[in-house]
Amino acid sequence: MENGSYRPPHDHPSPTKKRKLDSHPPSLDGDPAAYGASSAPMTAQETVQLSNVPAPVALFALATSLRASAASLLPHLSKRPSSSSTSSQARYTATWSAYVHYATSAIVLLRAAARLTAGASEWTGGRVELRANAMLAETLVDTYEGSGNENGVALEAEKAITRALAISESHPSLKRFTLPLTLLHLRLALLTGKPSRYIRTNIRRLLSTVTPLSPTAPDPTAAAHYALESFITHLPTTGTDAVASTTTTATWKEKGQAWQSVQELASQRGDDSIRVLALLAEAQLLLIHSPSDYSRAGSILSSLFSVLGIDPDPEPGKWPRVVKVLYRLMYCLWKSQMGEAKEAKEVLKSTHKLLDAQVEREEIESDKVQIAFTHANDPSAGSMAFRVPPHPSLYTFAFLASAAIHLDPLGKSPRSALFAEEGVRIVESKLGARDATQPVTSLAFASQNLTAVASLKVHFHLLLASLSTMRSSYTAAETHLSSALSTLRAWYPSTWTSSEAALKIVFEWAQVRIAHAAKAGVDENEAEEALEAVIFACEKRRKESKEGGIVEHLRNVAMLSLLLLRLSNPTLSMPMTTPTDTLVRTLTASEPSSTSSAHSRLIHSLAQALTVPSITASKAALSAALALANQMQANHVRVGVLALLANVFLWTREGEAQKMLISALKLAQSMGSAVDRSYTFLDAPGSPSVVIGNARLGLWLGERLLGKSTFLCLVSHSKSYRSDSLLQKTDEGRQKLVAQERVNEACRRMLERDEAAVAEERVAKMET
Numbered sequence: 001m002e003n004g005s006y007r008p009p010h011d012h013p014s015p016t017k018k019r020k021l022d023s024h025p026p027s028l029d030g031d032p033a034a035y036g037a038s039s040a041p042m043t044a045q046e047t048v049q050l051s052n053v054p055a056p057v058a059l060f061a062l063a064t065s066l067r068a069s070a071a072s073l074l075p076h077l078s079k080r081p082s083s084s085s086t087s088s089q090a091r092y093t094a095t096w097s098a099y100v101h102y103a104t105s106a107i108v109l110l111r112a113a114a115r116l117t118a119g120a121s122e123w124t125g126g127r128v129e130l131r132a133n134a135m136l137a138e139t140l141v142d143t144y145e146g147s148g149n150e151n152g153v154a155l156e157a158e159k160a161i162t163r164a165l166a167i168s169e170s171h172p173s174l175k176r177f178t179l180p181l182t183l184l185h186l187r188l189a190l191l192t193g194k195p196s197r198y199i200r201t202n203i204r205r206l207l208s209t210v211t212p213l214s215p216t217a218p219d220p221t222a223a224a225h226y227a228l229e230s231f232i233t234h235l236p237t238t239g240t241d242a243v244a245s246t247t248t249t250a251t252w253k254e255k256g257q258a259w260q261s262v263q264e265l266a267s268q269r270g271d272d273s274i275r276v277l278a279l280l281a282e283a284q285l286l287l288i289h290s291p292s293d294y295s296r297a298g299s300i301l302s303s304l305f306s307v308l309g310i311d312p313d314p315e316p317g318k319w320p321r322v323v324k325v326l327y328r329l330m331y332c333l334w335k336s337q338m339g340e341a342k343e344a345k346e347v348l349k350s351t352h353k354l355l356d357a358q359v360e361r362e363e364i365e366s367d368k369v370q371i372a373f374t375h376a377n378d379p380s381a382g383s384m385a386f387r388v389p390p391h392p393s394l395y396t397f398a399f400l401a402s403a404a405i406h407l408d409p410l411g412k413s414p415r416s417a418l419f420a421e422e423g424v425r426i427v428e429s430k431l432g433a434r435d436a437t438q439p440v441t442s443l444a445f446a447s448q449n450l451t452a453v454a455s456l457k458v459h460f461h462l463l464l465a466s467l468s469t470m471r472s473s474y475t476a477a478e479t480h481l482s483s484a485l486s487t488l489r490a491w492y493p494s495t496w497t498s499s500e501a502a503l504k505i506v507f508e509w510a511q512v513r514i515a516h517a518a519k520a521g522v523d524e525n526e527a528e529e530a531l532e533a534v535i536f537a538c539e540k541r542r543k544e545s546k547e548g549g550i551v552e553h554l555r556n557v558a559m560l561s562l563l564l565l566r567l568s569n570p571t572l573s574m575p576m577t578t579p580t581d582t583l584v585r586t587l588t589a590s591e592p593s594s595t596s597s598a599h600s601r602l603i604h605s606l607a608q609a610l611t612v613p614s615i616t617a618s619k620a621a622l623s624a625a626l627a628l629a630n631q632m633q634a635n636h637v638r639v640g641v642l643a644l645l646a647n648v649f650l651w652t653r654e655g656e657a658q659k660m661l662i663s664a665l666k667l668a669q670s671m672g673s674a675v676d677r678s679y680t681f682l683d684a685p686g687s688p689s690v691v692i693g694n695a696r697l698g699l700w701l702g703e704r705l706l707g708k709s710t711f712l713c714l715v716s717h718s719k720s721y722r723s724d725s726l727l728q729k730t731d732e733g734r735q736k737l738v739a740q741e742r743v744n745e746a747c748r749r750m751l752e753r754d755e756a757a758v759a760e761e762r763v764a765k766m767e768t
Contacts, residue, residue: 056128059113060135063106067139070102071441078446080431103143110136114160125167130174133164134181141188146444154192161185179224182206186231196235196248203228213265219373219382222269226384229261233281237289252289252549256282273371276307277323277386283330287337289549294334295595301331311350320369325354325394329401336405339598341633344405352402355395366390367441393452396430399423400456403463409470410635410670420463427457454491458484458501465508469515470636471672472694472754475761477512481505498537500550507534507558514565516758517696524569531565532577534558556603559583567610584611602628602637609644618648639667643701650704658705665701665743669693679746679753690746695754699747705740 053061073095081092114136117129137160140153161181168177189199210224211217235250259282266275279300286297308319308327328351335344367390372383389397403419430453440446461484468477484505488496496502513527538555563583587607592600602625609621622645629637646660671677671694678689692698 056113056117056123056132059109063109066102066106070099073099074440074446078440107139110139127174130164130167130177133160137161137184142442145191145442146447150191157188176220183227190234190248193248196250203231213269215269217269222373223384225265226262226274230258232258252285256285271374276304277371279304280327287330287334291550291553291597293596294338297334298595301334321354322388322391323369325351326388329398332405333401337597339628339632348402348405351398355398359391396426396456400459408635409467412673414467417467420460423460424457427453451491454487457487462504462508469512472677474512474516474758481509503534503537503554506530524565528565531558531562535578559587560603560607563610598628598632615648615651622648635667639664661701661705665698668697668701679750690743692747692750695747695750699744702740702744702747706737
């Protein structure tokens, strides 16, 4: 969410000053925040003799028309031409040529207007010369932004802005133009890669020159404070993939402090709507960059629920739908991260209702909301525009949020997979030129939209890969990871090797290797090597950027996976880059607070359970983890925790341990389609198929139920059930043991079939 332009309520200097500064008709005066906007079309009754129109004004009108024509082509340019269609490529080339013609023609006309107004005494130093230079600078910045050639026009744009600022400062009636020109100057500095210190210094200097804000301060003064205080949020965030080649960055904490400053100023002046949007922007930052502690984000989102989260709306029409949708997506993701899955799903349902309701064309094409300043006795108060994700972007993101919140590998067709598959279809239609990414306000914005869509596609495939792994569909998992990797390489060619998404792909690949665990230990060794690489890369990124966030969370998950792998298979032959003692110290160093994410608390509980010397302490930690898994409605976590908890309980309460094993086994059998993950014994015709699900986990649980030792151990301090199993003491128990042995044998054969299928696929790949 970004601040936008300021729209003053009255853009009319006194008639006397206006005659002194400008001689063109009053109807052609421009709004200072929209000095590039075209005038409304004239009707037949309002025709004007062209000879009576001042030359600069005619040039403005022509340039504005050309810019509008160029802008109308942007949606077509955002659609990539078909590589197999000559006519599609020809149309794209023609559209591109037309765009270049319109854009360069507009710049040529505005250069002519700037020269004309500078050389004619009737225009020099007045509103018309200011407008000519301002429009020229704005057009240069808009046209060349994101092209890679910004420095080629930087001097010309800066000269035009400097001249326009000098004029605005020289006449009291033109001072209202100073704010938008100043913001344009800062924007130019950002695009040309000026150091962050330069931008911060200019912001502080400008703030010192603005009249202090008070409850009675005029709208232009308030707009200046809000815009300058929040400008730092436009800078790329330190430590993210997009800032590998620039020094113009800001930390996410600095951005959060900027939004807090806006909140304080808005509270002082009574601009409650501005304060709410600033709170929403800060919460968005915290959710992305501070996943280990949600105290501040949770406080903000809870305080806004009565404003943006209630249906029916207590104040109909006050807030645009896009703001309510954005808030609710953030709210349900926060609730999901805190482990409150039930409430998250309820809010998500209301979010989908808002998204699916009839949408006006203006909502689809707009990426800004206009927020009026609060004046109880002044209905004509000014307003500010805030940039928000447009409706199509939120609609697509809602599928990713739904897939993550409903993540569950159980059942024939998990809802999470349905959401993710539909999300892939939507993003492919956008990337494949079947749908335009709306809105498109510049070539740079079109490119940003497409790369953002590509990022969504990567994460959809990562979710599908995770689901496939848990459901033992290893080939499908690797296919999704390959699709994620190819998308990442295609859309992020310069940063993909060191990006967070690449680390997630490597981590998911390690999970496939661990789950498969075939090839006589080779899979486990490859998994350990991959996890070591992820941990090393995360540590490096964390130290370089001095930021936590997602990277720190990914590191902890990789460490826990590596710890489980080493405890379950102490014969791993890989040299240890990260010693096991280091893993334990890092994972148990500090206990998460109650405001930490459920995932952080879960990681800590599992690490404690696996490493404490006391069985009682291990039980307590695993019980806490099980309570969290139940609250999160995370069956894939629940089955693993039940297995570990049963492994500890068998020493003191074997009956309870058996109940846990049976519950876990039922969950494991549901982790996969009954059609694909069932086994029929050929030597017993007519007998029902045995539902397997996750064969490796099912065999481990089944072996424990039979009281047998197995190499498929999960923890080192307990490898088998005791031989005096309670089930062996009754006829009913012995029948259960026979049935369980049949299930175990089916699991073994399913594992053999899985390994044979992977081996065949490996041979086929080598042959091709």
